[in-house]
Amino acid sequence: MRIFLAPMEGVVDHTMRDMLTRVGGIDRCITEFVRITDHKLPPRVFYRYCPELINGGRTTSGTPVYIQLLGGKPQAMASNARQAAALGAPGIDINFGCPAKQVNRSDGGSVLLKEPQRLFDIVSAVRIAVPDNIPVTAKIRLGFEDRSLLTDITQAIFAAGSNELTIHARTKADGYKPPAYWDAIADIQTNSPIPIIANGEIWTPQDAQNCLQQSGCDDIMLGRGLLARPDLARQISGEQRQQTTASMLWSDVLVLLQQFCVVTEQEYEPKYVGNRVKQWLGYLRQHYPMAAVLFEQIKRLKTPEDIAEVITAQRLNKCDQAVA
Numbered sequence: 664m665r666i667f668l669a670p671m672e673g674v675v676d677h678t679m680r681d682m683l684t685r686v687g688g689i690d691r692c693i694t695e696f697v698r699i700t701d702h703k704l705p706p707r708v709f710y711r712y713c714p715e716l717i718n719g720g721r722t723t724s725g726t727p728v729y730i731q732l733l734g735g736k737p738q739a740m741a742s743n744a745r746q747a748a749a750l751g752a753p754g755i756d757i758n759f760g761c762p763a764k765q766v767n768r769s770d771g772g773s774v775l776l777k778e779p780q781r782l783f784d785i786v787s788a789v790r791i792a793v794p795d796n797i798p799v800t801a802k803i804r805l806g807f808e809d810r811s812l813l814t815d816i817t818q819a820i821f822a823a824g825s826n827e828l829t830i831h832a833r834t835k836a837d838g839y840k841p842p843a844y845w846d847a848i849a850d851i852q853t854n855s856p857i858p859i860i861a862n863g864e865i866w867t868p869q870d871a872q873n874c875l876q877q878s879g880c881d882d883i884m885l886g887r888g889l890l891a892r893p894d895l896a897r898q899i900s901g902e903q904r905q906q907t908t909a910s911m912l913w914s915d916v917l918v919l920l921q922q923f924c925v926v927t928e929q930e931y932e933p934k935y936v937g938n939r940v941k942q943w944l945g946y947l948r949q950h951y952p953m954a955a956v957l958f959e960q961i962k963r964l965k966t967p968e969d970i971a972e973v974i975t976a977q978r979l980n981k982c983d984q985a986v987a
Contacts, residue, residue: 664875665690666896667829667860669886670731670802672696672761674942677714677722678926682919683889684726686911688896692728693802696758698771699734703742709750720753729754729800733761735770735781737788744789744799754798755789757825762804762835773835776807779819786823802829802862805847808836817851829860829884832874839887845877852879860884866891866949871899890946893919913953917978920944920957924974928967936967940974953977 668675668683670693675683680692694712697704710716715728722728730752734740744755759782761772768774775781782801790799801820806813820828830851832843843863852859861874862884871883889895894911901908920940927936941962948954957977961970 664900665860665882666900667691667693667882667884668889668896669693669862669884670695670756670758671886671890672763674890675886677728678923678930678939679890679943680715680726680728681722681724681926682923683893683896684722684724686893686897686919687724688894688898688900689726689889691754692722692726693731693756694728696731696733696761696771697743697747698769699732699736699739699743701736701739703739703746706746706750709747709752713752716751720751727753729756729798731756731758731802732789733758733766733771735775735785737781737784740785741788741792745792748793748797752797754800755793757786757789757799757801759801759803760829760831762838767835773804773807776803776812776816776835779812779815782816783819783823786820786825790824798826799824800827800829801825802831804831804834805837805844806834809834810847813847813851817855821856825857827858827860828855829862832861832863832878843874845874848878848880858882862886864888866895868895868899868902872902887946887949890943891949913951914978916947916951916954917974921971921974921978924967924971933967934965937961937965937970940970 666689668689672695697712713728713730715722720728730747732740732743758772759775766772786801830848832845832848841864845861848861859880860882861878861880865871865874865885866888898908924940927939944954944958960973964970
């Protein structure tokens, strides 16, 4: 089984990819989407979205990072895919799943699911544009308003030459509202000529097991669940190998947060560092009660130094409690 980290816009940038892949269990990452309009983008844009290109397209822990493209014009998508491949991207991923209204209004993401022929045209153009040894993958939802076109959608992507397909088990209309309909992937998986990756609402190792059973897939993609439990991929892969892996303690997460504070301070303007830490805590508090406590302590703080000081204090306090 392979486990992939979902490309969450505004959340999973290169700093988060580095953090989570160092924890372990992740087999592939995908960048936030690079928006494609009419023109071929300069190399600096691809390096901004994927600094890992300077490391052979891999995180510091060696996990490959595919570059994700979003757009509705086949030739523009193709020329930018060729550019990304030339810069060393280990794979190209095409976004047909983003449900954001602004993205859909700009002829990108899940709105394209209404037109299977356009999916074929885009994937086919990208597949032709990049070398055969560079995988081209796509990510979709079950449909836009409903699932009525799901077979047409998937057949178009298969015929266009995609190497793999990730299916978020909800429609655009479903948004992120539970549940995810993993069973809706099963028929597609059974008849697919390429690997299908199941995605959506996987928060625990048991969720992963249920997803695999209901979808029939061998591989999964994790998003919010991995942000809430940084070791979720490691836990899932351990259970698949029938190995017992100790869960990450809150004290271990505090170490990650402390490191994240330092890294983001190096990468971003100081005024943005606090927002990134608070954003991650918003996910972490779904699994770790102490994350909610820490969030309350730092939510009004502005400077990286003040935030790091509070994280350090809580970490030391936890150590003192452990010693006592």
